[in-house]
Amino acid sequence: MPEQDDHQLLADFARSGSETAFSELVRRYIALVYSTALRFTSNPHHAEEIAQAVFVILAQKAGTLSSRVILSGWLYQTARLTAANFVKGEIRRAHREQEVYMQSILPDPELADWNKIAPLLDEAMGSLGETDRNALVLRFFENCTSAEIGAALRMNEETARKRVNRALDKLRKIFSAHGVSSTAEAVAGAIAANSLQVVPASVAQSVTAAAVVKGTAVSTSTLTLIKGTLKIMAWSKTQTVIVAGVIVLLAAGTTTATVKHIQTVRLHENLWRYPDINSMSLAKVPPAVDILPTIFPKGGNSASTDRKYVGIDQSVVNIVADAYNWPQARIVFTDGQPPERYDYIASLLNGSREALQDQLKKKLGLVAHPEMRNEDVVLLEMQNPHAPGLHPPVAGTTSDMTMNGNQIELSWQNRSISSMADRLQMASPLPIIDETHSTKHYSIDITWQEDPQDPEHTALQKVLREQLGLIFVPTNMPVKMLVVEKVK
Numbered sequence: 001m002p003e004q005d006d007h008q009l010l011a012d013f014a015r016s017g018s019e020t021a022f023s024e025l026v027r028r029y030i031a032l033v034y035s036t037a038l039r040f041t042s043n044p045h046h047a048e049e050i051a052q053a054v055f056v057i058l059a060q061k062a063g064t065l066s067s068r069v070i071l072s073g074w075l076y077q078t079a080r081l082t083a084a085n086f087v088k089g090e091i092r093r094a095h096r097e098q099e100v101y102m103q104s105i106l107p108d109p110e111l112a113d114w115n116k117i118a119p120l121l122d123e124a125m126g127s128l129g130e131t132d133r134n135a136l137v138l139r140f141f142e143n144c145t146s147a148e149i150g151a152a153l154r155m156n157e158e159t160a161r162k163r164v165n166r167a168l169d170k171l172r173k174i175f176s177a178h179g180v181s182s183t184a185e186a187v188a189g190a191i192a193a194n195s196l197q198v199v200p201a202s203v204a205q206s207v208t209a210a211a212v213v214k215g216t217a218v219s220t221s222t223l224t225l226i227k228g229t230l231k232i233m234a235w236s237k238t239q240t241v242i243v244a245g246v247i248v249l250l251a252a253g254t255t256t257a258t259v260k261h262i263q264t265v266r267l268h269e270n271l272w273r274y275p276d277i278n279s280m281s282l283a284k285v286p287p288a289v290d291i292l293p294t295i296f297p298k299g300g301n302s303a304s305t306d307r308k309y310v311g312i313d314q315s316v317v318n319i320v321a322d323a324y325n326w327p328q329a330r331i332v333f334t335d336g337q338p339p340e341r342y343d344y345i346a347s348l349l350n351g352s353r354e355a356l357q358d359q360l361k362k363k364l365g366l367v368a369h370p371e372m373r374n375e376d377v378v379l380l381e382m383q384n385p386h387a388p389g390l391h392p393p394v395a396g397t398t399s400d401m402t403m404n405g406n407q408i409e410l411s412w413q414n415r416s417i418s419s420m421a422d423r424l425q426m427a428s429p430l431p432i433i434d435e436t437h438s439t440k441h442y443s444i445d446i447t448w449q450e451d452p453q454d455p456e457h458t459a460l461q462k463v464l465r466e467q468l469g470l471i472f473v474p475t476n477m478p479v480k481m482l483v484v485e486k487v488k
Contacts, residue, residue: 014063040083055211073134114190132167275300323356382436384469
């Protein structure tokens with residue numbers, strides 16, 4: 001009889017309360033959860049309590065988890081959140097002690113790399129996007145092959161391999177920023193060899209016993225821990241309620257007072273203004289709307305989610321692009337772009353763009369409107385529909401564009417050529433018009449080095465031509481531009 005997969009076991013447990021099914025899930029993932037908790041707390045007893053809480057939460061949610069959820073990734077993230085909730089204000093102290101603890105239980109001198117990155121690993125993993133985090137959990141915590149990772153993430157084997165390598169390099173850079181210099185290969189080896197610790201048999205037994213009754217027999221402290229973690233996991237739903245209340249107030253004619261209150265709270269806390277903000281941290285930011293002169297003139301970052309936008313040390317054209325959902329190459333300023341740089345945020349779950357437009361008008365005196373203009377553009381045309389880089393589509397739809405210095409990576413699954421033209425627009429100073437007339441969907445993974453001194457984008461054109469059979473054709477034609485002008 002073939003082994004049941006994770007979601008079949010969850011379904012069995014949700015349907016009949018099968019202790020056998022849940023015990024198998026605990027067997028598969030107890031090391032992952034326990035080891036994550038142990039890195040946070042440096043205390044086996046605390047790690048056991050956290051593991052109990054995580055599997056109780058799994059038992060409570062067994063009937064509601066989507067079949068598309070990668071269970072190891074979900075359990076890792078839940079363990080990370082639960083452990084962080086457990087130690088709260090002691091996280092920094094625990095991290096300072098972690099190196100000493102790991103050296104005491106892993107004295108082998110060859111583990112120097114692991115001793116350095118272990119205190120940073122879980123916070124670094126938490127800063128990654130969900131797909132990157134899942135890819136690393138599957139590769140290094142479950143020892144999956146690239147083919148298995150591709151199947152789980154609904155992408156082809158080669159794309160999965162590249163996804164793991166890129167995510168691993170992001171980890172390396174995070175470690176480097178904290179003074180831990182190491183190669184990607186050393187990081188990979190250290191995580192693969194040491195991320196999972198041996199779990200006492202009694203831990204698996206106590207975890208299973210607590211989970212199958214869904215926490216009704218756990219200690220008061222564990223129950224409190226479970227409730228706290230569930231509140232953290234439900235944070236995004238809470239934000240939806242908050243924003244719904246804001247929308248009601250806006251509809252009632254209290255726009256100014258409401259937005260002013262939100263701004264006052266956020267500016268007082270000032271939590272969103274730091275140079276390395278990312279989409280994960282942005283997702284946790286309560287409602288806020290503002291544009292302020294930058295406090296990080298030497299460089300910052302920008303990030304966005306489906307409905308939230310933030311930028312640190314950004315040009316005005318960046319703010320306009322987010323506010324109006326418009327490619328930068330198709331934005332023109334009638335009086336020239338202002339040279340000042342700003343920090344900005346729009347984190348309402350609904351109406352963020354409209355609120356940011358309002359701030360552009362109030363703070364910078366800028367408004368914008370679409371207008372047809374004759375402009376220099378490049379047409380994207382199909383020269384070879386059978387090019388080697390046009391892979392067949394796979395199930396699911398993903399899109400990712402990474403700009404690391406001058407190196408740009410474009411990867412997506414099951415998308416059209418026109419969607420690629422939209423993504424390329426982010427790296428082009430000229431409007432790109434899709435003239436391939438192709439309706440087929442592909443999976444694509446390309447990398448090129450952008451030369452700031454090369455207005456012809458020679459490297460990009462070479463990759464497009466040789467790998468995707470696409471060519472750029474320069475021309476001048478009417479195109480819809482976003483015209484930005486001063487308020488009169």
